[in-house]
Amino acid sequence: xxxxxLKKINFLLIILLFCSFIYAQKxxxxxxxxPFVGTPGTFNAITDxxxxxxxxxxxxxxxxxxxxxxxxxxxxxxxIFPRGKRFSPVYANWYSLNxxxxxxxxxxxxxxxxxxxxxxxxxxxxxxxxxxxxxxxYVDTDWYRGEGWWYTYPVVAETYDGFLNDIYGFHxxxxxxxxxxxxxxxxxxxxxxxxxxxxxxxxxxxxxIGTSSRLVTIKDSTYTVGVLVQSNFGAxxxxxIAGVPVGxxxxxxxxxxxxxxxxxxRQEGDGSIIVIVATDAPLLPHQLKxxxxxxxxxxxxxxxxxxxxxxDIFLAFSTANENAFDRNNTTEVKTFSNxxxxxxxEATVQSVEEAxxxxxxxxxxxxxxxxxxxxxxxxxxxxxxxxxxxRIE
Numbered sequence: 019x020x021x022x023x024l025k026k027i028n029f030l031l032i033i034l035l036f037c038s039f040i041y042a043q044k045x046x047x048x049x050x051x052x053p054f055v056g057t058p059g060t061f062n063a064i065t066d067x068x069x070x071x072x073x074x075x076x077x078x079x080x081x082x083x084x085x086x087x088x089x090x091x092x093x094x095x096x097x098i099f100p101r102g103k104r105f106s107p108v109y110a111n112w113y114s115l116n117x118x119x120x121x122x123x124x125x126x127x128x129x130x131x132x133x134x135x136x137x138x139x140x141x142x143x144x145x146x147x148x149x150x151x152x153x154x155x156y157v158d159t160d161w162y163r164g165e166g167w168w169y170t171y172p173v174v175a176e177t178y179d180g181f182l183n184d185i186y187g188f189h190x191x192x193x194x195x196x197x198x199x200x201x202x203x204x205x206x207x208x209x210x211x212x213x214x215x216x217x218x219x220x221x222x223x224x225x226x227i228g229t230s231s232r233l234v235t236i237k238d239s240t241y242t243v244g245v246l247v248q249s250n251f252g253a254x255x256x257x258x259i260a261g262v263p264v265g266x267x268x269x270x271x272x273x274x275x276x277x278x279x280x281x282x283x284r285q286e287g288d289g290s291i292i293v294i295v296a297t298d299a300p301l302l303p304h305q306l307k308x309x310x311x312x313x314x315x316x317x318x319x320x321x322x323x324x325x326x327x328x329x330d331i332f333l334a335f336s337t338a339n340e341n342a343f344d345r346n347n348t349t350e351v352k353t354f355s356n357x358x359x360x361x362x363x364e365a366t367v368q369s370v371e372e373a374x375x376x377x378x379x380x381x382x383x384x385x386x387x388x389x390x391x392x393x394x395x396x397x398x399x400x401x402x403x404x405x406x407x408x409r410i411e
Contacts, residue, residue: 073201090386109301121333222274231245295369
């Protein structure tokens, strides 16, 4: 009798722990019932592509009036490693929809066809310090595995967080870059107000980091496409979720609060988005350029228009052909026929769409410098609107 009671108690404890774990996780778009096309991987994240690691360093401090150099601070750094924290170049290429932004290192990516470095994402004014910190980390960790004389061009991308963050205070330091690198791991990816996405805003609400993935079957083999976005773009009037004009329905709800700087030249729709696409499908650099060129289709579905003030820059890489990079020897690689590549295009578009909405669903209301505020996308109102248009029951 005593053993039965103990078993019952243990069972109830397990259930309680499981429920606590579930409720501790931030909801994602699918948890709210938002319908998407396609089948995601285990984590529905870029880390579903084997070897990919993601890490963040989030910097949040202070409230009230902006004092340059003191805060308030709402920023950070995100790191993405294609094959973990080791020197193992991957085929890659990039594309820009609208170039009012920056992603360093892309000239050599296109010229060589390889991405030799991690991808770092931060705010506009911190690109330099992040790049320098990565170079120093290479020296400290012998990234190039004993090569005595090497050169490299770290890939560092940015979006502007100066409406919530003391961006002219330059709060991202070397220690934050190292923290993002050390925090990088496979598995679940934290979304919303984290890392480089901490102070970002999107389509009329709070934005930030989001991710998603798709499984694709081609010739009896299954491949994965994973996407990570730093989402900081778009006008609320254009926000569309699952085909529903959510932005129009919520046009008078929870609008941005701008108390300063009143002389800003920012126009509705300005902002930026960085998108990183990973896949284990065997693709060559020119094919990865084609993948990156499909990213805007996913952005357009949710309401992006590539405005004049937007930096919309995308990079795609493949973790296949692990031994393709060799300084001294001829190598043999495998690649898809172009006639087989369309499902990868579709998976990219689907993953970009969901990653952006995941970023908005995970993001929380944030007040930054001078009392400026970006509200979180209200989950209850989103569900109500989707029901109104009969997109969910």
